[in-house]
Amino acid sequence: RRRFPRLRTVEPLEYYRRFLKENCRPDGRELGEFRATTVNIGSITTADGSALVKLGNTTVICGVKAELAAPAVDAANKGYIVPNVELPSLCSTRFRSGPPGEEAQAASQFIADVIENSQIIAKEDLCVANGKLAWVLYCDIICLDYDGNILDASAFALLAALKNVQLPSVTINEETGLSEVNLKQKNPLIIRKHPVATSFAIFDDTLLIVDPTAEEEDLATGTVTIVTDDEGRLCSVHKPGGSPLTGAKLQDCITRAVTRHKEVKKLIDKVIKSIKPK
Amino acid sequence: MGATQEEGKMATEGGGCCLRPFSCEQGLLSRPDGSAAFLQGDTSVLVGLYGPAEVKVSKELPDRAALEVLLRPKVGLSGVIERSREQLLRRTCEAVVLGVLHPRTAITLVLQVLSDAGSLLSCCLNAACMGMLDAGLPLSSLFCGVTCAIDLNGVIVLDPTTQQEQEARAVLTFAIDSTEKKVLTATTKGSCSVVEMQQCLAAAQHAADTIFQFYRDSIQRRYSKS
Numbered sequence: 001r002r003r004f005p006r007l008r009t010v011e012p013l014e015y016y017r018r019f020l021k022e023n024c025r026p027d028g029r030e031l032g033e034f035r036a037t038t039v040n041i042g043s044i045t046t047a048d049g050s051a052l053v054k055l056g057n058t059t060v061i062c063g064v065k066a067e068l069a070a071p072a073v074d075a076a077n078k079g080y081i082v083p084n085v086e087l088p089s090l091c092s093t094r095f096r097s098g099p100p101g102e103e104a105q106a107a108s109q110f111i112a113d114v115i116e117n118s119q120i121i122a123k124e125d126l127c128v129a130n131g132k133l134a135w136v137l138y139c140d141i142i143c144l145d146y147d148g149n150i151l152d153a154s155a156f157a158l159l160a161a162l163k164n165v166q167l168p169s170v171t172i173n174e175e176t177g178l179s180e181v182n183l184k185q186k187n188p189l190i191i192r193k194h195p196v197a198t199s200f201a202i203f204d205d206t207l208l209i210v211d212p213t214a215e216e217e218d219l220a221t222g223t224v225t226i227v228t229d230d231e232g233r234l235c236s237v238h239k240p241g242g243s244p245l246t247g248a249k250l251q252d253c254i255t256r257a258v259t260r261h262k263e264v265k266k267l268i269d270k271v272i273k274s275i276k277p278k
Numbered sequence: 279m280g281a282t283q284e285e286g287k288m289a290t291e292g293g294g295c296c297l298r299p300f301s302c303e304q305g306l307l308s309r310p311d312g313s314a315a316f317l318q319g320d321t322s323v324l325v326g327l328y329g330p331a332e333v334k335v336s337k338e339l340p341d342r343a344a345l346e347v348l349l350r351p352k353v354g355l356s357g358v359i360e361r362s363r364e365q366l367l368r369r370t371c372e373a374v375v376l377g378v379l380h381p382r383t384a385i386t387l388v389l390q391v392l393s394d395a396g397s398l399l400s401c402c403l404n405a406a407c408m409g410m411l412d413a414g415l416p417l418s419s420l421f422c423g424v425t426c427a428i429d430l431n432g433v434i435v436l437d438p439t440t441q442q443e444q445e446a447r448a449v450l451t452f453a454i455d456s457t458e459k460k461v462l463t464a465t466t467k468g469s470c471s472v473v474e475m476q477q478c479l480a481a482a483q484h485a486a487d488t489i490f491q492f493y494r495d496s497i498q499r500r501y502s503k504s
Contacts, residue, residue: 109362241369244460
């Protein structure tokens with residue numbers, strides 16, 4: 001098959017349409033096919049939990065640090081989970097260094113919503129002493145290489161990192177009232193649900209392609225991200241504008257997302273099992 | 279240009295399947311090219327629109343208008359939530375505005391939250407659409423925002439108040455387009471089953487008819503006066 005390199009630079013949309021007519025994409029994938037997904041857990045030893053996820057070229061790393069803090073007055077038995085997505089200028093030329101841009105902030109809000117909607121961790125599990133002490137989990141998600149579909153990769157990295165988190169046991173000394181952290185005795189975090197995000201790009205108002213690359217995202221007329229959990233429930237339908245879709249097309253996206261959830265769950269379970277206990 | 283005020287109501291069909299009384303005032307600000315204030319129950323949002331106007335070279339797009347949305351909360355500084363909503367509103371407006379008719383220009387929407395008593399995002403969407411109508415921007419279709427809440431018993435409540443939103447299991451906001459009632463924008467809070475989502479979508483599409491009729495009536499009334 002001829003590659004048409006000049007057409008790709010001069011008329012990228014026309015170049016893509018030629019492939020879409022044959023129901024495939026320039027990198028050889030089908031419209032419903034994901035890129036090769038790899039995950040590496042526990043690579044950052046200074047963090048309490050970490051994971052590196054690669055979706056094709058898109059590389060995202062998540063590090064979780066646990067600190068102790070006083071819980072809020074109106075939620076005395078709840079801890080905090082604070083996610084932050086960073087898109088540094090390292091990952092792509094489209095991002096300049098400086099304060100976080102709109103895309104990074106929107107991605108941070110998306111991850112915060114996924115955590116809240118799916119109840120991935122019960123905040124009550126993060127409480128150490130009611131009203132006095134609770135864990136704060138700072139989840140830093142940093143993109144190292146931006147090639148599209150940052151939301152799926154970030155959500156996956158977050159899930160994998162949280163599964164890797166080991167919290168030290170904390171006891172409160174009755175006499176002094178101070179907390180004592182025992183770093184030798186660690187307990188894994190209880191993950192209640194496993195939310196998985198699946199993103200689609202809308203082409204020419206009708207075609208839906210899964211897991212878009214950066215080039216495909218730029219040419220797309222809209223995006224949809226569906227987050228499902230273990231029981232096939234919807235944790236999030238995120239469609240920020242873009243081409244309008246019928247309810248039936250949305251249903252197709254959800255069906256594909258449910259299938260993807262099974263694939264991702266299998267991958268995470270395999271990786272967790274392969275980690276040798278310390 | 280005098281301000282015009284319109285009121286609309288959705289007939290009660292029983293239960294929570296009706297919208298709160300809503301009203302709109304257009305052309306109330308003198309400086310922006312278009313302005314509108316949309317009230318849904320006690321929630322109100324004011325929008326001012328500038329454009330198509332001069333654009334900074336760094337932001338200019340060679341083939342279409344560059345759209346920018348600024349959302350200011352009622353209290354405090356804009357945070358991450360406002361950025362996320364701005365992105366949502368911007369991409370919704372970009373889907374309907376015929377930007378190719380005004381290349382190398384900037385269209386700016388500034389939304390100010392006046393009061394928040396639930397269903398804020400759908401009020402912002404409605405205000406943005408009415409503002410664009412007031413400014414006379416070329417649009418391929420109109421859109422309206424509808425919020426649905428699924429309470430603990432599984433009952434769908436349209437246009438929920440703040441309390442109904444807090445007690446609900448899930449809150450879904452849809453932007454429906456006027457030509458084919460397709461979903462332009464969707465955002466959800468909380469978790470729900472797929473069937474419930476489809477039911478909410480159907481309810482939102484049904485409620486959208488009332489809002490579009492209201493848009494039609496208010497524009498008709500405005501232009502038949504002058």
